[in-house]
Amino acid sequence: MAILTVKNLTKSFGGLTAVSNVNMELQKGELVGLIGPNGAGKTTFFNLLTGVYEPSSGSVELDNGEKAKKISGLKPNAITNMGVARTFQNIRLFKDLSVMDNIRIAIHKNVKYGVISSFFRLPSFYREEKEIAEEAEKLLKIFGLESKKDELSKNLPYGEQRRLEIARALATKPTVLLLDEPAAGMNPNETLELTDLIEWIRKEFKLTILLIEHDMSLVMKICERIYVLDYGMIIANGKPQEIKSNKRVIEAYLGEEVS
Numbered sequence: 001m002a003i004l005t006v007k008n009l010t011k012s013f014g015g016l017t018a019v020s021n022v023n024m025e026l027q028k029g030e031l032v033g034l035i036g037p038n039g040a041g042k043t044t045f046f047n048l049l050t051g052v053y054e055p056s057s058g059s060v061e062l063d064n065g066e067k068a069k070k071i072s073g074l075k076p077n078a079i080t081n082m083g084v085a086r087t088f089q090n091i092r093l094f095k096d097l098s099v100m101d102n103i104r105i106a107i108h109k110n111v112k113y114g115v116i117s118s119f120f121r122l123p124s125f126y127r128e129e130k131e132i133a134e135e136a137e138k139l140l141k142i143f144g145l146e147s148k149k150d151e152l153s154k155n156l157p158y159g160e161q162r163r164l165e166i167a168r169a170l171a172t173k174p175t176v177l178l179l180d181e182p183a184a185g186m187n188p189n190e191t192l193e194l195t196d197l198i199e200w201i202r203k204e205f206k207l208t209i210l211l212i213e214h215d216m217s218l219v220m221k222i223c224e225r226i227y228v229l230d231y232g233m234i235i236a237n238g239k240p241q242e243i244k245s246n247k248r249v250i251e252a253y254l255g256e257e258v259s
């Protein structure tokens, strides 16, 4: 079953068409890569999926099992609430908040307090707060950040900030997770650990994952399918082995190694 269906998606900025007539289907539970040379339109595509930009034309539909709903054109918050979460190429944490509070805020978005119970601090309010704290700690543990929970997020080393951003995205309870260059700036060891972690959370949280990544070792190791974007257009879609030897893909990278 396709959980995300993209039809003829296009985004133009003045005379430049950054995303051009893109079609894509993500099946429930798939882990799919989106690759392409610099400036190919990958991040713009994510911005269209998450409501940062409105498409010039085309549509995005999300089907969580009940009925497909159009999400293109909705505000980012609405799309997150429907189950699509993301991370950013340039990390966007709440830098002056603690690690724990970064997660807590994301969980809060999913909790509907009664106004009365929170205003009067009724027992149900404290019960919910306790549950949120427990859930946040569980996530921090998975991401190896439990000992850092009281630190300001801006003080974490780079690799840990990247992990925290993924944990925060998971705290919104997504069905579809979009990762924009999760391994950017990581050393080979951190990248290897992250690769395993992504595969693990996919199964554990029953996610469908689409990831943009320049690190081909990560992409080739965990992606079941790969889409290749070049000048805003999908030029190939297939299994890692097919993509590696695809002539158009090799040409698009102009000698950049796809290994």
Ligand SMILES: Nc1ncnc2c1ncn2[C@@H]1O[C@H](COP(=O)(O)OP(=O)(O)OP(=O)(O)O)[C@@H](O)[C@H]1O
Binding pocket: 013, 016, 018, 036, 037, 038, 039, 040, 041, 042, 043, 044, 045, 089
């Ligand atoms: N807000 C904008 N206004 C004008 N042009 C934009 C805007 N956002 C992106 N572009 C242009 O659209 C094209 C695609 O950019 P995009 O950032 O989506 O590529 P990318 O594949 O993510 O690149 P990279 O791998 O370097 O991150 C580029 O030519 C870029 O300059």
